[in-house]
Amino acid sequence: MRFPHAIIGAAAVALLLSGCTSGSSGDATGPINLPEDPASVTGDISYAIWDVNQQPAMEKLIADFNTTYPNVDVSVELTAFPQYFTKLQTQGSSGTLPDVFWMNGPNLQLFASNDMLAPLEPFEDADLFDPSNYPSAMNDIYTYDGTQYGVPKDFDTIALFYNKAILARAGVEAPTADWTWDDYHAAAKKISDTLGGEGIIGSGDSTRNQENVYPAVLSNGGTIIDGDKSGYDSPEAVEALQFWADMVADGSSLTPAANADTEGFDRFLNGQVGLVWGGNWRVSGVLESAVAADVSVAELPLAPTGERKTVIHGVANAMSAHSDNPEAAQAFLSYLGSEEAALIQAEAGAANPAFNGTQQDFVDSAPGMNLQVFEDAATDYAEAYPVSKNTGAWNKVELDLLPQAFSGERPVADVAKDLADQMNEALAKEK
Amino acid sequence: MSETIERAGSGMQAAQAPAPGGGGATRLARKRHSPDGWWPALFILPLAAGIGLFYLWPLLQSVYYSFTEWGVFGGSTWTGVENYVRLMQDPDVLRAIVNTLVYTGILLVGIPIAVVFAALLNRPGLRFAMIYRTCFFLPYIAMPTAISMVWRIIYNNDYGVINSTLRVVGIEGPAWISTEWFSLVAVAIVGLWMSIGFNMIILSAGLKGIPPELYEASAIDGAGKGRQFRSITVPLLTPSIFFLSVMTFIAGFQLFDMLYALLGPTNPVMPKTQSLVFLFYDAAFGANEKGYASAIGVLILLIIGLFTLVQFRLQRRWVHYAD
Numbered sequence: 001m002r003f004p005h006a007i008i009g010a011a012a013v014a015l016l017l018s019g020c021t022s023g024s025s026g027d028a029t030g031p032i033n034l035p036e037d038p039a040s041v042t043g044d045i046s047y048a049i050w051d052v053n054q055q056p057a058m059e060k061l062i063a064d065f066n067t068t069y070p071n072v073d074v075s076v077e078l079t080a081f082p083q084y085f086t087k088l089q090t091q092g093s094s095g096t097l098p099d100v101f102w103m104n105g106p107n108l109q110l111f112a113s114n115d116m117l118a119p120l121e122p123f124e125d126a127d128l129f130d131p132s133n134y135p136s137a138m139n140d141i142y143t144y145d146g147t148q149y150g151v152p153k154d155f156d157t158i159a160l161f162y163n164k165a166i167l168a169r170a171g172v173e174a175p176t177a178d179w180t181w182d183d184y185h186a187a188a189k190k191i192s193d194t195l196g197g198e199g200i201i202g203s204g205d206s207t208r209n210q211e212n213v214y215p216a217v218l219s220n221g222g223t224i225i226d227g228d229k230s231g232y233d234s235p236e237a238v239e240a241l242q243f244w245a246d247m248v249a250d251g252s253s254l255t256p257a258a259n260a261d262t263e264g265f266d267r268f269l270n271g272q273v274g275l276v277w278g279g280n281w282r283v284s285g286v287l288e289s290a291v292a293a294d295v296s297v298a299e300l301p302l303a304p305t306g307e308r309k310t311v312i313h314g315v316a317n318a319m320s321a322h323s324d325n326p327e328a329a330q331a332f333l334s335y336l337g338s339e340e341a342a343l344i345q346a347e348a349g350a351a352n353p354a355f356n357g358t359q360q361d362f363v364d365s366a367p368g369m370n371l372q373v374f375e376d377a378a379t380d381y382a383e384a385y386p387v388s389k390n391t392g393a394w395n396k397v398e399l400d401l402l403p404q405a406f407s408g409e410r411p412v413a414d415v416a417k418d419l420a421d422q423m424n425e426a427l428a429k430e431k
Numbered sequence: 432m433s434e435t436i437e438r439a440g441s442g443m444q445a446a447q448a449p450a451p452g453g454g455g456a457t458r459l460a461r462k463r464h465s466p467d468g469w470w471p472a473l474f475i476l477p478l479a480a481g482i483g484l485f486y487l488w489p490l491l492q493s494v495y496y497s498f499t500e501w502g503v504f505g506g507s508t509w510t511g512v513e514n515y516v517r518l519m520q521d522p523d524v525l526r527a528i529v530n531t532l533v534y535t536g537i538l539l540v541g542i543p544i545a546v547v548f549a550a551l552l553n554r555p556g557l558r559f560a561m562i563y564r565t566c567f568f569l570p571y572i573a574m575p576t577a578i579s580m581v582w583r584i585i586y587n588n589d590y591g592v593i594n595s596t597l598r599v600v601g602i603e604g605p606a607w608i609s610t611e612w613f614s615l616v617a618v619a620i621v622g623l624w625m626s627i628g629f630n631m632i633i634l635s636a637g638l639k640g641i642p643p644e645l646y647e648a649s650a651i652d653g654a655g656k657g658r659q660f661r662s663i664t665v666p667l668l669t670p671s672i673f674f675l676s677v678m679t680f681i682a683g684f685q686l687f688d689m690l691y692a693l694l695g696p697t698n699p700v701m702p703k704t705q706s707l708v709f710l711f712y713d714a715a716f717g718a719n720e721k722g723y724a725s726a727i728g729v730l731i732l733l734i735i736g737l738f739t740l741v742q743f744r745l746q747r748r749w750v751h752y753a754d
Contacts, residue, residue, distance in 0.1 A: 086716050093505040110719070114504045199589075207699075256699040257609035261588040393718040403699030426718070 028118045028319065028326040032126040034334075035327075042071040043325040045332060048101035049076060050084040057348035064344060065335045072328045074100075092116045097320040099329040100336070103150045105141040105313050105384075106391035112144040113389055118319040118326075118333075120148045128334035134354050137312045140384040150316025151337040152354035154345070156279040157377040158215045158300060158310040160184075161286070165294040166274040170194040175275070179301040181243055184275070188252035191274040196251070203253040204264030204273035205244065207402045209395070210311055211277050214386065215300055216240040218309035224386035228427050230394070233420035239304070241405055242412045249408055256403035280352055280362075280374040287366055297370050299377070310377045313385035314354055393426040490732075497725035507722065514726035524727070527707045528734070530615055534706065535683030537619035538626060542675050545630030550664055552631070553638045564631070571628035579692035582621045583608065586693075608694050614704045618690050626682070630675050637671030638664070669750040677742055684735050687712060707731050 035041060049058055055078060062074045077098055079087050085107050091097045097116060111117050123129035131139045134152040142150030162175055170191040175184070188202025205212050214224055220240040223231030231237055247253035254264050265282060267273045269289040277300060286295050300308045317336045323329040335341055342355035352362045352374070363371045388394070397419060405415035497514055499507035518524055552563055570578060585592050586607035594604035607617040645663050654662065687708040694701055705713070707727060715724035 089503055093503075110503060114502070116504065207697075257606050258588070260609035260695065260698040260700070261606055262590075390719055392716075393720070396713060396717045399697060400702045407699065 028321050028323045028329070030122065032122045032128065032330050034126070034128075034331055038069045038331070039071055041069050041327050041331050043328050044073045044075065045099035045323070045325050045328045047074050047076050047332070048079065048084075048088070048098035050079055050081040050102060052078060052080075054351060057345055057351075060344055060348060061336065061341050064340070065332060068335070069328070069331055072331065074332060095322055097322060099323040099325060100317060100319050100333050102153070103142070103316045103318040105387045106395065108142055108150060108316070108318075109144045109387060109389040109391075111318070112147070112149045115321055117149040118321045118323070118329075120151065123330070123334060123337075128330070129337050133337075133339070133356055135312060135356070135378045135382065137378075137382045137384040138314055138316075138354055141313065141387060142316045142318075150318045151333060153315045153317050153336070154351035155312055155314030155354045155378060156281050156352065157312050157374045157382055158211050158277055158279050159373045159377060160275065160298045160300050161268065161278045161282065161295055162275050162298065163268065163271065163273070163291055163294050164296060165291075166191060166195065166200060166271070170274065172274070174296070175298040175301070177299045179298070181301050181303055184301040185243075185247055185252055188247060188275055189250060192251050195274075200272050200274065201251070201254060201267070202274055203247060204268045204276035205247065205253050206259040206264045207244075207256055207406050208264075209398060209402075210313065210385065211279055212244060213241070213398075213402065214311045215277065215309060216243060216303070218311065218383050219300065219303035219305070219307055221303070221305045221307065225388060225427070228388075228430075230420040230423035230427065232416045232423065236305075238413050238416045241402075241416060245406050245408060245412050248406050256407045280371070283362075283366060283369070283371065286369075293368075295369060297373050299373055308381055310382050311385045312378055312382035315351070316354075388427060389430040390426065393429070394423040397422045397426060493725045493728050496722055497729045499722045499725075501721040501725070503719050503721070510722065514723045517723065518726050518730060523702070523705070523710060524707075524730070526703065527705055527710045530704060531684055531686060531706045533615055534619045534622065534686050535680055537616070538622050538679050538683045539676060541623045541626045541630055542672060542679065544623075545627050545634055545675075546665065546668060546672070548627065549631045549634035549638060550660060553635060564635075567631050568628035570625045573625075575625070575688045576692045578621065578625065579689050582617075583693055586617055609698060609700055611700050611703045614694055614698070614700045618686070618693055618704070621689060621693065622683070622686070626679065630679075633671050633675055634668060637668045641667045666751045670752055673742070673746050673750045677739055680738055680742070681735055684708075684731060707734075 047058065047062070049055065055076060058076055062076070065074065066072065084102075085104075088097065088101065088107075088111075092111065092114065103111065103117070108117075120129050120131075124131070129151060131148060135155060138152040138155055139148055142148055142152065160175055160179075164174065167174060167187075171194065172187045172190050175187070179187075184203075191200065191202035207213065217224060217231070217237045217240040220236045220243075222234050222236035222240055224237075225231060232241075244253070248255055254267070264273060264276055265278055265285075268276045268278075269285060269291060271291045271294075286292055300310060302308050317333055319326075319329050319333045337355075339355050339358060342353035342358040343361075345351060345353045346358050346361035352359055359375050363375060365371070401415050401419045401422070404410045405412045496507060498509060498511060500510050500513075501507040548567065551557075552560055552567075557563075584590075588594055588604070588606040588609070591607070593607065597604040605613045607613050641664065645667075646659055649659055649663060684706075685708055686706040690704065690706055690709055691712075694704060698704075701709075708731065711724050711727040711731065714720045714727060
């Protein structure tokens with residue numbers, strides 16, 4: 001009676017093997033040949049995102065995608081940002097990544113270097129993706145080891161927000177494109193000195209990396225990461241950090257502790273701050289605030305070098321390298337990178353789309369605010385948001401050490417040296 | 432409070448959640464031929480399988496991973512005791528242990544406070560007792576994160592109710608959530624406030640178990656209310672108090688979600704206020720060093736295990752069991 005067992009066993013093995021081969025019939029990383037007839041692309045795919053405010057726009061995109069590909073069912077998986085990448089990592093290690101998902105700069109290299117993402121070269125070869133449609137710095141963020149992995153979805157740059165009413169009351173002229181750091185400091189000081197009694201402070205700037213530290217360091221000719229080394233201990237970077245420390249020291253700007261209680265930009269929205277550097281994602285919040293009518297935007301002031309720089313960052317759409325339904329996922333990712341999709345996004349006011357020339361809707365969303373500044377920043381003086389393979393490790397070091405410099409607790413140069421050393425240590429571990 | 436770790440999305444939560452009271456298990460004499468056969472084992476199986484799969488197995492894995500460098504997407508390399516050497520040299524770890532102990536110490540103050548409140552609420556003939564009990568218990572069942580958001584506003588230096596009130600009487604209060612040490616005390620006050628409800632429920636149950644004859648007899652002997660409280664209520668509550676001190680210690684060492692929500696991860700005093708579990712979270716999901724994070728997890732397990740053991744040893748000196 002042993003014989004039947006052997007047969008059953010053999011049959012089971014055969015089944016398993018056939019299951020394997022059928023499972024790997026599609027390839028998520030090889031050349032792409034989407035069928036002539038879109039209706040022949042079928043099946044379910046998942047699309048992971050983290051912003052609930054953008055979900056309606058994403059549903060609109062899917063509906064529009066379905067007019068061309070009626071037989072692909074795309075389901076949106078929403079996870080709040082604090083858990084999003086933790087979940088994505090877990091899904092990556094168990095081989096259950098969503099088919100298409102949002103990616104950000106700090107995580108790109110981590111996922112790309114672990115072969116989690118489908119490279120975009122095959123898309124380019126099949127004319128389904130063209131990097132020249134997007135700001136080049138955005139392409140840089142999503143490129144690892146010479147290969148691009150993310151289709152830029154939207155972008156943000158940094159500019160100077162100011163409250164016209166507060167400036168007028170303090171007798172400060174509205175900022176112009178010629179403002180230098182000294183002009184900026186003097187204006188903030190004058191506001192604090194004049195209106196300090198009412199709890200109004202000149203600048204709402206703080207230790208925010210993306211909005212304050214990075215643009216200042218880059219404007220001054222410094223770097224955050226230079227190759228595989230930290231740029232924080234360069235004289236240019238130290239000078240930029242000193243600029244912020246000086247602002248805090250004489251009350252022109254908020255201390256890190258005051259920022260922990262009520263964040264600088266929230267104070268700006270409450271009408272308690274005259275000037276603040278901020279990203280374009282702040283615009284919708286400004287429009288909903290009580291100060292909406294008084295706010296306008298100008299270029300960042302010029303560093304002592306005579307230059308200005310902004311960091312540019314944004315979300316990208318990426319595809320899993322292990323998608324079970326690569327054909328449908330490829331079709332969807334290609335659609336998400338189209339001008340059509342960018343215009344739908346812009347119209348929904350969800351985000352500032354990354355596709356060149358589709359940002360007019362965003363600029364028009366606040367006609368009096370001069371939002372064109374953000375778009376010009378992207379084309380004229382933007383540098384890629386600094387990332388590495390394990391960005392989180394040194395972001396933590398920045399978070400721990402920079403406040404010590406801005407609060408005046410320790411000399412800026414000492415903190416910068418410490419920061420560079422610890423950051424280099426973290427970067428060395430990435431090898 | 433083990434849900435705090437689960438919320439962090441970790442598969443290592445078991446490392447911080449040792450079964451309370453495990454050291455006090457009574458040893459049953461084992462019969463060689465049980466008349467019940469294997470039936471009892473069958474009934475225990477589902478629970479045992481669950482605990483084995485979701486607590487013991489991850490715990491063993493955490494111990495294993497603490498000796499490795501763990502890749503973000505799985506795959507680990509054996510590094511021996513490297514993580515533990517680093518643990519001993521890391522000044523953040525020492526500070527986190529001190530912070531966690533201070534926090535737990537303040538939390539323990541909640542037990543005597545709860546004893547007094549429980550005794551007051553158990554007085555016969557007290558009106559609206561249910562309403563008081565609900566008020567005390569409400570903070571315990573509310574979401575810790577939601578509570579933290581409310582307290583964040585209360586503590587706010589610019590418009591918070593505490594410092595606004597102090598300003599009225601001419602005192603400039605500290606910036607509660609952004610000043611070293613005050614931040615830790617601020618977190619502990621909220622923790623203490625939340626724990627009173629749970630402590631009171633346990634103590635109320637303990638009070639109900641004290642035979643009323645004792646009070647009658649002592650009254651006949653001439654004991655006043657204060658004397659009765661000291662000589663009858665407190666000694667007979669010691670088993671409940673002991674249970675609470677063990678539980679409080681374990682809960683205190685798992686401080687994470689309140690700290691995170693109350694101070695905010697970008698708070699400049701966070702490096703001086705962080706707890707061990709926060710450090711664990713940061714290592715695992717901030718710096719992506721899950722091997723080192725596992726070592727921190729094992730350290731937390733060892734500390735909790737050690738203190739629980741010590742508490743069980745010491746209980747013989749002060750805990751009175753009624754029989």
